Amino acid sequence: MTTKRLLRSARTGLVMSTAAAALMLTTVAVDAETLRWARVGDALTMDPHSQNEGPTHTLNHHIYETLVGRAVDGALTPRLATDWGISDDDETVWVFTIREGVKFHDGSDMTVEDVVFSLDRARTTPSGMAALHAAVEEVTAVDDTTVHVRMSGPAPLYVQNLTNTFIMSKAWAEANGVETAPNFAAGEEAYSVRNTNGTGPYMLVERDPEVRTVLQVFEDHWDAAPEVTEIIYTPISEAATRVAALLSGEVDIVQDVPVQDIARLEQTDGIRVVRGPENRNIFFSYDMASDSLASSNAEGNPFASPEVREAMSLVIDRNAIQQVVMRGESQPSAAPLPPFVNGWTEEMHAFGDPDLARAQELMAEAGYGDGFSVQLDCPNDRYLNDEAICQALVGMLARIGVSVDLNAQTRSLHFPLIENWETDFYLLGWGVPTFDSQYVFDFLVHSREGSYGAFNGSRYSNPELDAKIEALATMTDLEERDALIAEIWDEVMEERIFLNVHNQVLAYAMRDDINLDVHPENQPRMTTVTFD
């Protein structure tokens, strides 16, 4: 009996000391930090120019690099370009000074030729980035460190469009037959979809789409070495599983935290939640121009009446939506643009308490005292709690007699309604990747013609305003330009083209010894991660 116990205790001791040795080994190897990162979906492709889509860019930013970067406060930072500006001689030319001593993952040097090639590839269809470079006429290498981009006219904000346009190796692209971005219609897989050769801080070592992507630190990177040396990226589509994986310690960072879990995670030991405003505002808009509405029993078009639009803005209770629907996780605002975008003002943002009596008066004045019916089209899988926001509005509008028939459906059915002008009343969310109001005007306010007004579902058309919006694109005096932006916003707010609800707030949850800030474009960089 005793000998047995002795033996057992000796064995336990042995196991313990082995464990201690193993522990010491791991503490010695502290330099190698692996970060396991989960979010809802995977990057669609590794090709740097194929898709203009958030998760795709987010992952590619670790492998490829852009000329200029975007810091968490929205400011531009030097990346592969050390300096940039409009040419002194010609205001249609942008001059970029390219960083020297940059290497691709295959060991070759990055040259201005690669930059020219990449910008050309990005602006040629079928690249998904082409729309951002539509005003580019020609890209040329002037000397070993300078690239000139000649625009069709003065384009003072062009550099803002470059924060997601990656630089790739010309020789590598040619060797692998990917001189242009992959073509959907071509029907075959391009080499660049699962293989990469960038200049970024990490190299792709394993790519198993929708399962696992492993990145390893690139030793020859030009910048300071990041603390994270290995990234294991796993998409987990189910919200409950994603949170469970964090709680069980199987992942270190969860990027898309479900709104309902934020409060609980904050109270969990060992978990930290960070929040920040996202570059995306959520608003309602309506057909203001048609003679009558297809989905309404009303005579004429109620949304054409300024009184009705004002009445609606008086009954929407943004604070209630924030507290009840969003559980506090949003920034209620009347301004139809995110707060860090150029052109945002405190006055646009402010809104008063709901005023039912005044709203009812206005409805009566407009001749709709008895209300009307209308269909509200809403996505149910695109924005945070999108369908619930619409449901909340249905109740609020009922108070002024507007009987809303809610049509909530998947995004692929919702967005074509706006594109084809088949909706009278809809919810839309909008991000401003250029951080400038012109982007909002171009897509949402300008009359629909050519590349303008693609998401202008309000059918609003004002030739005078259109002319002002077009003028913005080529104004180089930034003060004058800001004044014009303010002027356009005055008109847009006055007309109540948008019934804004709030700005979305992002939350990342992570192990509590990890530090990572929320990125306004929801593109966290694991190079910025530090450990306590």
Next chain:
Amino acid sequence: MIAFILRRLVQSVIVMLTVALVAFSLFRFVGDPIASMVGQETTLAERAELREALGLNDPFIVQFWSFVARAATGDFGISYRLQQPVMELILSRLPATLELALVSGILAFLFGVGFGVYTALRRGNWLSGSIMTISLIGVSLPTFLIGVLLIWVFAVELQWLPSFGRGDTVYIGDWWRTGLLTESGRASLILPAITLGLYQMTLIMRLVRAEMLEVLRTDYIKFARARGLSNRAVHFGHALKNTLVPVITITGLQMGSIIAFSIITETVFQWPGVGALFIRSVQFVDVPVMAAYLMLIALVFVVINLVVDLLYYAVDPRLRVDRANARH
């Protein structure tokens, strides 16, 4: 015999074509793939161009015909979402689904038969009672909830098993990737296999129990007991053997549904199989993948039914006799 197989094959082709037709007519209600394929900056003209290039403007029947014509040569096109050939994509995900289905099918069969026999023999004792009750809960709770509950208990609270994924995998041959040969792969398989197999297990258990009770009342069991055979020989040699015929049939047919309905389990556990692929494809309106997946599932059912029919033909002598007589 050959005529019989040929007739079944022709019928199978018709079934497949019908499935393709129904699937294709449904795709038009799933939405517009273009919206998810291009960025928000894309102009309306460019969207229209892409739609034209993908043939989405063609009349329904033209789209259907070109799909069938290409599918006949094994070409299912390229995924709109992942930009990889659809066939390659599905083949790379299929082993995960098949391994999960197989393991959960085997578990369901073993435990179903075991519990079924036990509850039939030990009617009324407390263990049988609790097995019956628990199995009832297993059937009534939705798969999704069972999965989340298991994750919560075994992954988050106890931290015994992984909550998602397939663990490490190794290749067998060129394309079959298995998780069965690695420790983390086997650990990852446990929770999804239980989730997926629970319903089938209950079904088999109740079937075995009912059949056993039926058989135990028959005369030949009484004769066997009268002959003084041991309980073991009576229960397993005579009773169980005679209950298994319908059980095997049901289990075989259920294999098809396990593969087809692994969608929910795969989504909950982020299992990289074809079911999860299908769900993501629906959200993205990835028509080529959806079409190929539905064809694959149709093929699975058709093949299983064909095999079952052939087995009947081989196993049941009466069928052969009837046919032989009919020919005269």
